[in-house]
Amino acid sequence: MKILVIEDDADAAAFIVKALREAGHVADHAPDGLDGYAQASEGDYDVLVVDRMLPKLDGLSVIRSLREQGIETPVLILSALGQVDDRVKGLRAGGDDYLAKPFAFSELLARVEALARRRVGQASEQTVYRVGDLELDRLSHKVTRADEEIVLQPREFRLLEYLMRNAGQVVTRTMLLENVWDYHFDPQTNVIDVHVSRLRAKIDKGHETALIHTVRGAGYMIRDGAR
């Protein structure tokens, strides 16, 4: 995956670029808004990581300019402003996701990969997700594993749906809170873990292969263990 990091703080940029490369991605760096805009409009990137406060051209203007040009590369906004309405402003400017500084790298990586994946999946939104012998029908709201129906609460269904949409990818706790519950605050306690473990009990109990995995220090992933 090809990622452009537009970030003026050299240390932070080096940290992100290095870690992205370690995770197996191609990562470029632009030190200011103008440079970033030029590189983003020329290069064929899968995801842009844009800092909000940039010299020469600020982050939101970079995104707006790109969108105006018809460049729809998904953008993850990084910001030291973690306030409630800053996120709204960022997303309104054309950003696709928002991450407040400071952040854990696992969080950044998970979000970048989710954005890239969303781009690929956008063309054909499937109505049925499949992971191993687990099947989720988004229209009939039916979940089956090995042809056996599993009854889920509405929230559990949305949780599983989000995990399966990002199958094979790490999703973090905050991503789950944002996408399943639509809250962006820090829950501080293990509320998400409890929900996932309940879902896991329904999905994996009595089956030889576990599909929902805990990724230490990062979050969760649903994948076909056999593969």
Place this chain on the structure above:
Amino acid sequence: MTALGKLFRTTAFKLSAMYLLVFVLFAGFIIGYVAWNTRQVIDNQIRDTIAAEIRGLEEQYRVGGIRRLVSIIDRRAREPGASLYLVTTFAGEYLTGNVDSVPLDILDRPGVHETFYSPGDGTEAHAREAMAHVFVLPGGFRMLVGRDVGERERLDQVIREALLLSLGLVTVLACLGGWFITRRVLKRVDAMTETTRTIMAGDLGGRLAVAGNGDELDRLALNLNAMLDRIGELMTGMKEVSDNIAHDLKTPLTRLRNRAEEALRTATTPEEYARALDTTIEESDNLIRVFNALLTIARLEAGDAAPAAAPFDAAETARSVAELYEAAADEAHAPVTIDIAPDLALPVNGNRELVGQALANLIDNALKYGLPEDADDAHIAITARREHDGGGREMAVISVADHGPGIPESDRARALERFARLESSRTKPGFGLGLSLVAAVVRMHGGTLSLEDNAPGLRVVMTLPLSPEQEATA
């Protein structure tokens, strides 16, 4: 600045100068008006006397011609306090009368004149004033009948003197009064200025003297004192916050630093290093949380920078947050009951995210501090309903209640303060920002927050005003 210059600039001086002017003009007008009217009355009286005199003489003339007229005038002129008479030939030769001479041209012009004359006793020449009616009689005889107007002139003189005297008196009195009042007021204002100067120099405990007579200066002093009290409160609050920040942020920072140092000194295996780094990251995450909470509270309390409001359903927010925490509470063996009618809608204009976070904080608090000693009693109740407040407004009332130790009534106000950790919770993790964030969110939405006794336990009740336009359509 000289004392006099200072006096001239004072408002009190300007005011007394203006009063002085008004009084002088007024006194002048009154006296002038009286003088003018008196003069008119006297003039009319003189005119009437002359006219009566003439009517009498006319009759005599008609009966006995010029000779009778002359003899009558001759007799009348000799009476004391008499009018003035003069009869001359056409050439101006004296025939009779008690007037020695008048300006010659007067006699040639019939009618009423004001003129000088010399009395018949020959004492003064043209020194006295008179009002005279001149006639030309057949045969060219001239007759003058008049009255001395010296009395009128003397009255004028008296009035002029009275005017001058009263003007002088008014001026002196007004000046004295103005000076006295100005000095009195100036002294108090100077005292106030002096006090404010010492307050500005750092003595925040100083207060302005209040005379107790309830005048304008007293009211000003009272208001300034009230303002100083408020400033003092705010300063104390600020100082408390900064003391708290110093203490509550330095403590975890110190812990963080100590752990890192200890790991450097004692760790030998990669696993030990990794563990030390893990705790370091965990501790810094906690610090970031504190910073975020502090920033959010500060921003909400600043008011003007509050996030844009949008309509949302507080009942849905309460349901979803309750449901979010339900599983975790079950794990903590604290069953949750959610009492929110399924069809209840609570349209509130505000920020769903913040209200959600406030509710999450309340439930989180209930899980952290609201668990009773006897674990079987643990229970958390979340309710939401619509209620009318005293003023007939519809309110969204959301409460979170637990069965824990509760908060004694005396501590409830303090529990909402930043970094407040009640004795009972000191041993548990937390920074004492949860409830103050809730309080700030509720304030931002124009609602109220109350801590109540759940007997046993604590019940926190958030009351938010419903948005009126939504209500109409609901």
